[in-house]
Amino acid sequence: METSKNEIPFYQTTTAKIIMVGLLALFLLIPLSYVQSLIAERADRKQDVVEEVTKSWGTDVHLYGPILRIPYRVFNKTEFINPETKKQEISTTQSTAFAYFFPEKLDFKSTIQKDNSLNRGLYNVVVFGTAIKCEGSFAKPNFKKLQIDEANVLWEQATVLVKTTNLKSSKSDLNLKVNDTSLTFESKANADKYYDDLQSDVFDSTGAENLRFQFEMKYNGSNSVKFIPVGKNTTVSIDSDWQDPSFEGIFSANTGSKSVTEDGFHADWNISQVNRPFSQEYAELLPQLNEYLFGVKLIETVDQYQQNERASKYGFLMIGLTFLIFFLIQTISKISIHIFQYGMIGLALVLFYTLLISITEHSTFSIAYGIATFAVIVMLFFYTLSILKSKKFSVFIALALASLYCFIYVIIQLENYALLVGSIGLFLILGIVMYFSRKIDWDMK
Structure with a gap:
């Protein structure tokens, strides 16, 4: 049977794109888990040093x-x-x-x-x-x-x-x-x-x-x-x-x-x-x-490794929300973003945590978090500017990422109210996504 000229191949449909982006986000859990192992290894190394010193000191x-x-x-x-x-x-x-x-x-x-x-x-x-x-x-x-x-x-x-x-x-x-x-x-x-x-x-x-x-x-x-x-x-x-x-x-x-x-x-x-x-x-x-x-x-x-560990636990959330922002922009603006480009964006988000742990060991967590956030946002700003050809969308993505990183930082600093603030924040983010996606035609190419 011949395919109708008006029928869109499945791999080009919105559903297929959602599946591919979702699978990519899950795949990025692999390098993210390696980053978390690196943080645990550095924390264990610190504990070994502490035990060695305290044995001689007291x-x-x-x-x-x-x-x-x-x-x-x-x-x-x-x-x-x-x-x-x-x-x-x-x-x-x-x-x-x-x-x-x-x-x-x-x-x-x-x-x-x-x-x-x-x-x-x-x-x-x-x-x-x-x-x-x-x-x-x-x-x-x-x-x-x-x-x-x-x-x-x-x-x-x-x-x-x-x-x-x-x-x-x-x-x-x-x-x-x-x-x-x-x-x-x-x-x-x-x-x-x-x-x-x-x-x-x-x-x-x-x-x-x-x-x-x-x-x-x-x-x-x-x-x-x-x-x-x-x-x-x-x-x-x-x-x-x-x-x-x-x-x-x-x-x-x-x-x-x-x-x-x-x-x-x-x-x-x-x-x-x-x-x-x-x-x-x-x-x-x-x-x-x-x-x-x-x-x-x-x-x-909360020492520096505990803070890094807590930050890395929000890694999948950052990847998922960032991919969601790009996907909504792609769907609304009808600008095509290749799955390879999604992969580059995801790797940049994972590398944020290696930057964070390496800079933290030579500085404070707050300074390291600020430097790593700035570096990743600047990199993604210029990258999205080159693939979207739109300064407006690039600025919007940079501001959205800055807001997400600030939100995660606030949660990390809070101890007694971290769950409460995190739940309220995610509820508001879901509401914003629902608002901007309410009129999208999901059947379009």
Whole structure:
């Protein structure tokens, strides 16, 4: 059967063109996914550098103590049958165990100062220095609660124990003052792989009704500073010049005391014995109390790679909306745009993200976004000017792209309202497309 002279071949119909442009947009997801992999790779590289630097500089600072440790004698009786007399006898052996007592009052005052001096290649690793002052007192140990006979207590071998992480990055003399006696902390081997043990010299606490103590520790650290409230009444105060803290743990800072400004933050905690479900004294073994850690984590709200990743997630949206603009112009003006030209336009939009990530590593995200946007819009302006032969349409496309990139930038910067603003923006864009496409004859060639 011969084709009618007035019948249009399917490949030249509007439907065929829509299918080809749609398939091309889907095909461009392949290079876009490679760009997203590149961003993830660069982010992983930064994380490796951060971990390498913080291992040498210092990691999380977690402090647990001080704890009064007092040894006592334990007598173990064993019944056995004497092989000679054939009678039952009792053998008694003696060993030493330890009783642990938490402070009556415990007060921590910590100052955290960020240090931006560590650079490794393209990456600026943000770390800090912290000074922690601790003072408080122990009540007279109550051995009756632990069912320990005080006659078996070795008072003259009592020590003070402090458990802390990141001891290798401590920058202070490890001195402890108990009442009027100055003692020296020593690092001791510990089966607990999380904490390092600091143990004071032996001192005689016989008859002490109220043991007052104080010490100060300074660390190079990163990520967080946290405490465990082992005091019957524990108070913690933290001051820092960090602008983006994240207060963590099951204990919240005092209402009205927490403040975050451009100059830093301040927070206070006051925790009593009734707020935590563990005792003041233990025999033989200390419990695991890491779940009661609280304090502050110093964070970067959105770093450059997170922003690039979020921008790349809108890549398909940018390609789809840009192709839609070109297709509507082509349909309204009856100017033919070849599928190859659509491909060049799509590749330019994908290359925007490689420009963005490469410039961001040497500048800020905002500057990189502005430069990449300007470069792509200028390139597409001159390209569309050459294929459409219309300055009016070229200017319109440049303005439309500028509006889309500004819209995406606003969404990226927003955190709590990104979904709301994005949904409203897309709804308005759909309304504009529906308005301009309402009178198009989709059956025309």
